[in-house]
Each structure stands twice: as structure tokens, then as C-alpha cells.
Amino acid sequence: SLTACGGSDDTGSGSDALVLGFSQVGAESGWRTANTLSIQESAKSAGVELKFSDAQQKQENQIAAIRSFIKQKVDVIGFSPVVVTGWDAVLKEAKAADIPVVLTDRAVDSDPSLYVTFLGSDFVEEGQKAGQWLVDEYEDAKEPVNIIQLEGTVGSAPAIDRKKGFEDTIAANPNLKVVASQSGDFTRAKGKEVMQALLKANKDVDVLFAHNDDMGLGALQAIEEAGLKPGEDIKIVTIDAVKDGMQALADGKFNFIVECSPLLGDQLMEVAKKVDAGETVEKRIITVETVFDQAAAKEALPNRKY
Numbered sequence: 001s002l003t004a005c006g007g008s009d010d011t012g013s014g015s016d017a018l019v020l021g022f023s024q025v026g027a028e029s030g031w032r033t034a035n036t037l038s039i040q041e042s043a044k045s046a047g048v049e050l051k052f053s054d055a056q057q058k059q060e061n062q063i064a065a066i067r068s069f070i071k072q073k074v075d076v077i078g079f080s081p082v083v084v085t086g087w088d089a090v091l092k093e094a095k096a097a098d099i100p101v102v103l104t105d106r107a108v109d110s111d112p113s114l115y116v117t118f119l120g121s122d123f124v125e126e127g128q129k130a131g132q133w134l135v136d137e138y139e140d141a142k143e144p145v146n147i148i149q150l151e152g153t154v155g156s157a158p159a160i161d162r163k164k165g166f167e168d169t170i171a172a173n174p175n176l177k178v179v180a181s182q183s184g185d186f187t188r189a190k191g192k193e194v195m196q197a198l199l200k201a202n203k204d205v206d207v208l209f210a211h212n213d214d215m216g217l218g219a220l221q222a223i224e225e226a227g228l229k230p231g232e233d234i235k236i237v238t239i240d241a242v243k244d245g246m247q248a249l250a251d252g253k254f255n256f257i258v259e260c261s262p263l264l265g266d267q268l269m270e271v272a273k274k275v276d277a278g279e280t281v282e283k284r285i286i287t288v289e290t291v292f293d294q295a296a297a298k299e300a301l302p303n304r305k306y
């Protein structure tokens with residue numbers, strides 16, 4: 001789906017407005033919905049004409065959208081790549097057409113000369129923060145702590161990096177053991193389905209680490225349906241800190257959330273304008289983020305916007 005919104009219509013600045021083509025991953029999670037809204041709202045207030053395309057978590061749709069942006073001669077292309085690999089050809093086409101590309105949220109493995117900057121979180125650090133919570137929580141554990149890991153979309157930067165950061169960090173305590181690790185594709189439905197199967201196969205589970213809130217929330221249902229108490233019988237650590245996740249944390253059903261901020265819109269518009277004006281921007285712009293325990297979630301929840 002391709003929709004135009006923002007900028008020129010509202011400001012009356014017509015064809016003078018910067019045209020940004022943005023290819024979004026999809027609508028797989030609360031995080032993604034908040035990210036899309038942030039980009040659309042920021043485009044509007046920055047007077048940027050946004051051509052927005054939803055790829056429904058399919059790389060071929062993103063490649064088609066980027067080719068369509070090139071054909072339409074947009075000023076700047078932005079995209080959040082669903083997976084890390086397979087972008088060289090289309091990025092070279094954008095370069096040949098002299099259209100700068102800004103990566104948001106997720107990384108690619110292409111030559112960095114094919115894009116101007118990458119704006120988003122440090123996913124390895126997010127995994128490390130989740131792992132560090134477990135290292136501290138189970139500092140005195142004398143017996144194995146059995147962990148289930150629900151991974152994000154296979155081949156995506158957040159799934160690869162969070163897994164690495166987490167597993168490297170928990171290696172500090174040999175009692176912390178990942179007994180099963182499977183993808184739930186960052187969705188609530190898949191998180192529930194995979195957790196149901198993993199609970200049947202693994203009888204003695206102490207901790208769930210989910211790569212995002214939505215999978216954690218789906219798994220929470222599976223845990224309750226199995227007659228167990230989330231947050232107590234099985235401790236739950238997730239990443240994102242969207243409202244539903246924060247509510248579960250405040251309710252004592254989650255134990256810890258590492259924040260991943262979806263509010264990248266304003267920075268994206270700023271970068272797009274600079275790039276369009278021929279100014280240089282930092283090659284890597286890292287989002288500033290925090291962590292929440294149950295008390296912090298209770299405090300933050302009333303003002304949580306997404």
C-alpha cells in the first residue's frame with residue numbers, strides 16, 4: 001500500500017516541500033505502530049511530503065517500494081530494513097539515481113557508502129541490558145536457571161543483535177542456561193503459539209526472555225493458560241516498553257523491560273532535510289534509551305504516549 005501524507009497539502013508550499021519515500025517493515029507490533037505514527041506526525045509538522053509504504057514484513061515488498069520511489073524521483077528515501085542481507089542491488093540503483101538513503105531502526109550488511117546514515121537503537125546493548133538484569137537477579141543461584149528465548153524475525157538486525165548481547169552477557173554465570181530459543185517473528189500471536197509448544201517440551205522453565213513486548217505478551221497468555229503465574233513462576237524480561245508491556249510490568253506479570261524507542265520521526269525529518277541540503281550528517285546516530293523495573297513502570301505509565 002502506498003499513501004501520500006503530510007507536508008505540501010497542509011502547508012500550501014506545493015512542490016517546494018521535500019519528498020521523502022519511506023518503506024516501513026510492517027505493522028507487526030505495538031512498537032511498529034508507534035514508529036509509523038511518529039514518522040507520519042513528524043513529517044506533517046516538518047512540512048515534509050511523505051510517501052509511506054507498508055511492506056507487511058516482506059523484503060520483496062520493500063525492494064519494490066524503493067524502486068517505485070526511485071521512479072518517482074523522491075528527494076530522499078528512508079527505510080527500516082526487515083532483514084539485514086540482500087539490499088546491495090536496490091541501494092546501488094538509488095545511488096545511481098542520486099537519491100540519498102537514510103536507514104532507520106534496523107541495519108543492513110551492505111557497504112556503508114550506499115547509505116548516508118543509520119539512525120536507531122544499539123540492539124546489542126539492549127540484549128546486554130536484558131542479560132545483565134538476569135546476572136544480577138540470579139547472582140546467588142546455586143542451581144541452573146532455565147531460560148526460554150523468543151527471538152524476533154529471523155535474519156533481522158534486532159533478533160541477531162539482541163540474542164548476541166544477551167547470550168554474551170549471561171555467559172558470566174554458567175548457571176544461566178538458554179534451554180530453548182525460537183523465533184516468534186515479533187508478533188503477539190506467534191509469541192503465544194511458540195511459547196505453548198516450548199512449555200510442553202520444557203517442564204522446568206524459570207525465565208522467559210522475549211525480544212519484544214508483543215511476543216512477551218503473547219507468551220504471558222500461554223503461561224497463564226498452562227496454570228503458571230507470569231512474573232513469579234516464570235520471570236519475564238522483554239524489550240521495547242510500549243504501553244501494554246509497561247502495563248504488564250506495572251501489574252507484576254513482567255519483571256523487567258529494556259526500552260527501545262520508536263520515536264524516530266523528528267530525527268528522521270531533520271536528517272532528511274540536512275541530507276537534501278547537501279549537509280553532512282553523522283554516519284551512525286544512536287537512540288538514547290533507558291530500562292524499567294516494576295516500580296519504574298508504575299511511575300512512567302500515566303505519561304506513556306505509546
Ligand code: AHR
Pocket residue numbers: 028029030031032105106158186211212213214239240260
Ligand atoms: O526493529 C525494532 C523491533 O521491531 C522492535 O523491538 C519490535 O517490537 C519491532 O517489531
